Amino acid sequence: MRRRGLLYFPSCLAVIILTACTPAPTGVRDTSVPMGATTRFDPLQFEGTWQIVASFDPVRAGPLTITVAPEVVGVSVASNSVPEIVGFYDLGSPGVLIPRTPGAETLVVMWVDEEFQTAALGTPSGSFGAVLNRSTKIAPDKGVAVREIFEFYGWDVSRLKRTYK
Template identity: 30%
Template sequence: MQSRHRMHGRLPCQKPHLRADHPADRLSGFARRSRTDGHPMRQLSLLLLVLLAACAAPPPRVVPYRKAGAPIYSNAGLDPARLAGNWHELAGFYDPAETGCAVGLTQVQPRRDGGLTLTLSECAGVGARTVTATPAGAAGRFRAELPGPLGEPWWVLWIAEDNSAVVIGTPSGHFGAILGRTPTLRPDVMEAARQLLDFNGYDLKRLRPAMR
């Protein structure tokens, strides 16, 4: 008599139970539909596109231009009237593959409410426009009505005693710039502006001349 042996557990070749929503069922259903309709390749192409979209890498993270957690200070005694007039962006923190400058500020007009009217050139990537910057907390801090990073607070970090130069930054470090009343600054004034950026945590190795 042939002996019988009781088998315990799942047989090695046993097929696992497939639910209606199991991926294998969905693929089988897709294959059946592809054979019955007149466009199997189109169906396959659509499936591949969906899979590729699901596996696409996330967009690259923008690395701030200043050290995370580093202190940053606005000019606590700033009178907005000192900013009035024309400006030239001389250097800034920006990606030259995307824009030709950091902020593109060309003119400032103080407002009665303590805010500013800013005129921007197109080099910053938001188009040539005139916008309102409202006070944002302490003195020397404003928020402009702009898209993207330029919509973050604009902080006046420093202004020269003779109002010939100004340094603009933002706590996130997404932008920063040195501006002057003329297309060039005296070397000592430019060096003072650079040191202010360094003091506020900016990476001077990433500071580049504005292409305007």
């Protein structure tokens, strides 16, 4: 009886030690929270130059250019500040941009205002997330709306940093 107890104790201790050593999630997004896209997305209205006015770690700033190529039903993304999202994307369901480049991540337009002046854009993994605006100045009410959208989809909004003052 005593042997069984001794054998049982070390195995429980090993489980406790391994559990304690497992690192806590450090990402900017809780990927267990489902992430959705806006049904308001319209590629022709989304086309043009956007400023990254806030982003998650690492903080990015600068222009992001979206070009719509209707003849091939897709969009092209160009940016010097976020090279990992540069490329050509097919249009999935509204607001979902599916990369043509192998290994690249899907981009999701989680929210865009009615005037297509402010948007929340990110990847499901949380490797990239940003507030886009047509100018470097964002209206306070739109800033609040975007933060709420990111928070709703599992992003740690305490790590969302302004890039323009």
